[in-house]
Amino acid sequence: MTRMAARKRIALVAHDAMKPALVAWAARNREILAKHDLWGTGTTGGRVGEGAGLAVARLKSGPLGGDQQLGAMIADGKLDILIFFTDPLTAMPHDVDVKALLRISTLEQVVVACNAATADFVLTSGLLDEDYGPQADETGSAG
């Protein structure tokens, strides 16, 4: 497990009901987020780009493969942080994709925040400023 560099690769994703909350969160933290490389699923990326004035590289829409694209990035070690405002009150047709994304994030020691409280904690943790990362014996991997 390699330690993360100072410039982080951050994915921003929100289910429809949570998109206004994510846009508001991103706008409030625009200055910090602008110093990092931002990715987003299609619709979320567009909304955050317009609403928060941030440059977000857009993948496919989540239900159309965007969650899986993020999962592939994580499997390839290309993402450090996943800010994913999930909707806890609505069933999703692509629930399997959501679960797969959260599962590979867990496996690969990606920092995940599923609500604004945790996302705030991540941003104020020092993680974005320092060379931070779990040690090999903390990852649970056999090798």
Ligand SMILES: O=C(CO)COP(=O)(O)O
């Ligand atoms: O559905 C999503 C995540 O599961 C988000 O996708 P969109 O950003 O394209 O709406």
